[in-house]
Structure formats: C-alpha cells, structure tokens
Amino acid sequence: MRKIEHIGIAVKNLEVSNDIYEKLLGAPSYKQEEVESEGVKTSFFQSGPNKIELLEATKEDSPIAKFIEKRGEGIHHIAFDVEDIVIEMERLRKEGFILLNDKPKKGADNKWVAFVHPKGTNGVLIELCQEVK
Ligand code: ZN
Secondary structure: OOEEEEEEEEOOOHHHHHHHHHHHHOOOOOEEEEEHHHOEEEEEEEEOOEEEEEEEEOOOOOHHHHHHHHHOOEEEEEEEEOOOHHHHHHHHHHOOOOEOOOOOEEOOOOEEEEEEOHHHOOOOEEEEEEEOO
C-alpha cells in the first residue's frame, strides 16, 4: 500500500452532488465515467494531492444502491494505491482478509481494482487500485 488514492462517497444524485463538491472544493469534477460492470456512474474531484470519487448507482441491484438503502449516503470506501495489485491481493489473502474479487478488474479512472470485504476491516470497504499502464 503506497498511499490513499481516493475516498469514495455514495450519493443518490450525481448532478446534485457534483454541484455540492464543486462548491466545497472550489474546483469542478475533472472526470466523469460510467462503470457498467459495477452499475455506477462516477465523478472525480482533485483536492491538492488527494482525490474524491462520487458514486451514483445506475441499477437498483448495484452495490451502491444497496449501500445507500442500508446506510444512506456517505463514505463508501477508501482506496489505496498499490504497486502490484496481484501481489497485494495475495498478501492480504494470506493475512486472512476476505477479497471480493478473485482477480483484478477494470475500474474507473484507468485503474485495475479489487475490493476487500468490510467484515475484516472494521466495517470499511477497502479498494486496491493500480494504474493501468
Ligand atoms: Zn473507488
């Protein structure tokens, strides 16, 4: 794990939240992207060296829709930048963490991603991400 890559926030309405976060951070979203496999629309903001990812569900059965149903809007995951996602996944598996993916998949913002189940991390969903080269 090298650093926190971004913090993911589940929102009900991306347009409304884009306005809120543009006002909050003083700069507009620099990228919006739909990830069909995950059933989400995402929007990225830069804040100094850090990034915020807003996520809106595009389907009723998407993980984001389920999250909001259960817990309401709010912080959904913390993403860590890793050098080699396959090695990191293997390391975490050996440490006893539950991975939600068998192998990395293509996520938003040009990243390979994999998720660690919040059960083993005090209730926080963890995303690993590695830049696609
Ligand atoms: Zn993310």
